[in-house]
Amino acid sequence: METIEKVQRNHLGNIISFETSSGRIISYQKAIQEIENGLITDVSIQVNADGSERIDSVAGDDPDFNEFPPIF
Known part of the structure; x- marks a missing residue:
């Protein structure tokens, strides 16, 4: 199982991607799929x-x- 460690936001402040505990960077939609699958x-x-x-x-x-560090 992985956890969310960092986030990337667009210029409006919306989250567009996440970095997981294994170092993978995944899109918001991919994260939804993986959460639904229990990953x-x-x-x-x-x-x-x-x-x-x-x-x-x-x-x-x-x-x-809000307190999560940025990816970049």
Whole structure:
């Protein structure tokens, strides 16, 4: 099992990719697939009011990954 260690945000502040504990950099959509398949832990998938999926961290008090370091 892997965990999310770092995030990459676009110019609007939205997360576009993650770095995992094994050093892989994966897109937001790939992360959703891997979370659904049980490959990434300490996160959950929430459904927004518009039906889009959102990844939340369940480790600690930072569900929006604001305290996670940037990838680059």
